[in-house]
Amino acid sequence: MTLQTAERSFSVSPTARGIWRRGRAIVLVGVIVVIAAVVPVLLPSGSSGGGALLDPGDSSLVGSRALAQVLGAHGVEVQRVDDVATALAAAGPDSQFLITESALLTEQQAARIAAAPADRLIVGDVRHLDVLAGGLTAEIGGTPSRSRSPECALREATLAGDAYMGGSAFTAPAGSTGCYPSGGKPTLVRYVADGRTVTVVGDGQFMTNLRLAEDGNAALAMNLAGAKHRLIWLVPPAQSDETSEPGGSGGSGGSASEPKTIGDLIPQGVGWAVLELVIAVGLVALWRGRRLGPVVAERLPVVVRAAETVEGRGRLYRARRARDRAALALRAATIDRIAPRLGLPRTATPDEIVTAVAARTGEDPEQIRPALFGGAPADDSGLVALAGYLDTLERQVQDS
Template sequence: MTLQTTERSYSVSPTARSIWKRGRAIVLVAAIVVVAAVVPVLLPSGSTGGGSALDPGDSSLAGSKALAQVLGAHGVSVQRVDDVATALAGLGTDGQILITEATDLTASEAGRIAAAPADRLIVGQVPYLDVLAPGLISEVGGTSSRSRPPSCGLREANAAGSAYMGGTSFTGPPGSTGCYPSDGKPTLVRYTAGGRTVTVVGDGQFMTNLRLAEDGNAALAVNLAGTKSRLIWLVPPAEPDQISQSSGPDGSDGSDGAGSEPKSLGELIPSGVGWAVVELVFALGVVALWRGRRLGPVVAERLPVVVRAAETVEGRGRLYRARRARDRAALALRAATIDRITPRLGLPRTATPDEIVTAVSARTGEDPEQVRPALFGGAPADDAGLVALAGYLDTLERQVQDS
């Protein structure tokens, strides 16, 4: 193969050192952009549900919205209220009131709840426990919360199995049932006082969105909170800057696990994402201006080597011959011939083989039975057949051009 070389041969490919010198500034700017976009998203922006710990309307890890939805799916009406008067008005005869450690009660409010004709579920370190659960004694000092077996005869606990329990342990009054013991003292106690069922749990983490899916936490929470068809969930009053909860069926602020309206996509996106997008667009614009001003006119470069087209064809032919790829060679010859004669025959690019064979036969006078295998036949059996095919295709093309 004869090569025509220029006076000077040089490499135009960039080296790794040059690429790094040109790109390190871009990498630095990209890192700054990523940090500026990610940090606002990762920073806490408040509760996503507008509530507090163990709040049925709060979808954060400390909230209990998942439990409220599970209870709603089991037919329990969950009503979220933030004042004692509304809670007592909605109890009725088929209700149970849930009081958590986040509830802010006064002594008089605790007395009114204790006098109400409804079952009580008390979770965590609730104030005025001696009024809400008379006869129950809280042990001094807390106990660590972890997965514990029920180790008791309470049906609801045995059905759930192990649960994440701990916090405060108790000494129950005579006739009470204690479960999930820590150092011999139960962390869950249930008994009857004044004709009403009182259930006290030392730690409410098993009811949160974070822990609900672990062990038997969900089953235990549903078994304890779903004993009645209506659950009045007492939460602390909302702060002015918190998001108000959706109105319940009776007009009070509530969160029914089965009937709460789903949030839109915009409400689910954290507030910091908008500013992150703005910063990202601004940074990309700065980078575009910075790099764009350095672009100049296109520079024409002389090729270091010039290779004649005939030599390229010969080289490809030798490769086909070395691999005995007569099928590919024949296919290339036929495809090139068809591409060149189809416009001269007045046929579109989408013409079918039958249309092409008919048009070639009519133009050249060749037998269609010879034209068809030449243009659309199989691979030649040997090199001599490939040479004969190339000659016949050349003859057909000349006849079409000259006719």
Template sequence: MTATTAAPTSTSATPRHLWTRTRGLLLALAVLIAGAITLAAMHSDTRHGSLDPRSADEYGSRAVAQLLKEQGVSTRVVTTLDEATAAAGPDTTLLITVPDLLTEGQQRRLRAATADSGGRTVLIAPESPSLDVLAPGIRAEGSATVKPRDPGCTEPAANRAGRADAGGVRYAAPDENTDGCYPVNGLPTVLTTSARGEGDTVLLGAPDILFNHRLDEEGNASLALHLLGTRQHLVWYLPSLGDTSATDGGHRSFFDLIPAGWRWATLQLALAAVLAALWRARRLGPLVTEHLPVAIRASEATEGRARLYRKAHARDRAADTLRAATRTRLAPLLGVAASAAHHPEVLVPAVSARLPAGRDPLSLLFGPTPADDTALVRLADELDALEREVRTS
């Protein structure tokens, strides 16, 4: 006895049907994969990131590190708070690229390590509340556009550098032991304040003078060398979100516990959901007639449709339905072809011939939409009266 395979039915999936159903999803996946590959390719080169002295990218700082090396200043990159605090000393300049990224506990530890070290601390664009801990008494007073500006101060290093790309955060310092340069509207964007241990702290309102692509413009190179080359060693601190010291003595929020890049991942998921919704929305096929399991009286169907029209305030659709039905019933009574029943130039003269002189059925059969429900009911009554009058004429 041989086994037989069932013949395919009209509902069996064919390769064409499978392709039609899945092509939208495959296209969305292809777009996501292409985007991921592009992002990976953009970040897979030798660049380390913005303000990184190892980076040859236009927003890196390798050029200034090379100039400092020629001046006998060594540069060392650190990414943890323990390394940064351990390196603080009288012969060291500690550069903090993103001080606002540090937690309050990290800032207090850093302040305690550098306040009496006798070295120099350079803060890139610090704002509140990091200023309250790392540079007490100094306030951030808004920001300004970065562009070439004159020193506007008596500080020798700034005057030797001359015009430089300055701007960004502006600082207000009531303390007399400060020297501000490159002012914008009376407030400096480069500020030096003396520390207790004969060291100092430099606030740099914008990092542009340290970027590779701007170092050869104006007096940027000279100003950068004067700010970072006063000590024998330069420690370049790049704060990292993975630094375990961020949890010491503080509480982390829910968003701090989520891995970096969650915003982009959420955006990609939202985009994928939108694409999937658009793909599924266009899968509506043609209408299919279906025999009802029970018989429904015509009056119930009419009342149901009327309630739907009333709920949607669709007086225009209801009026068109009433007029079209009346015209369809009048056409065979008047000897008008069914195809011409909805043409006023054919139907109206035939109806007028059955009515008394002076009656014009045009506005009744092809008129405007009733203004309210009362007018719609009156229209239905008048159409019934017109049909009875034509039948009895």
């Protein structure tokens, strides 16, 4: 739509450029809010197990909660412990240690675990191998982790098939079985020492929530970790506040009875999200604040005549049958115009106005009062008659 004026025409129809100028602030704020919401989700966080690698109580990508739940569903009692004394107390012929952080053990603790009547599954961390897995030596230099085939006769590996293995390769002792080789050296070794089965794996990523569903990772993890009725899963002491025992009913060492504060229950990503939102709001405020300046008077693109405004308001009153409002507007306008000519202040009472108008025009006060202060006309013809009489009174006051 285009409005014509005497000088030029102005288009009032929305354009793509105008819409973009008005909406780009909203779009920018929306993008910032989306980024602020997505980034904390993508950041690694310890959802329920402190974010530790291979923690059976952690549901993040690096945790192993999924494996613990699957083991529990297949009758394996998963006992999450965070100190060696509790682990040794639970050890027995029908149990197996799962050690993922052997670097946190002392030589004495490693020796006590090696002497316990339980099998040992050492994953990822290859410290204290001379004690925990005597005769096994880790090769110097890392081995890239990727999907590898078993290439061995170990039943647990052949049934699982390809798995995500690597990390470290080993020189295995005599009588052992090595699987998933890298450069001719196995990355998984199993052998029997002093009547106990010892299994060492160079990389534990195949047991994480991230990798468990790939290739035969789940089958291999189940075959290795579920070999005994009870799995004693040793985690770092720093995570002793975790009390969950997925998949089993075993106890947990540490301070399990300590109550958690509100701060402990808030996810770590919330703080980053709040900080990013504050920064985003500040940037938008600075961006919009620089655009604000002094008020600039602009010429209207079109001039509307007073008669058109009056006609428009009249049509609105008529459409809504608002004769009372129309009569009130006519009376108020008439009184505002004649009061100064009568020498009356704006605070004059109706009696004073009626008396002054009657004295100036010679009209009957009983006729003037309902005209200036009466009720609403009964119909449109009454409204027209009222408008005519008010116009007559005003002209008489002006001419007298």
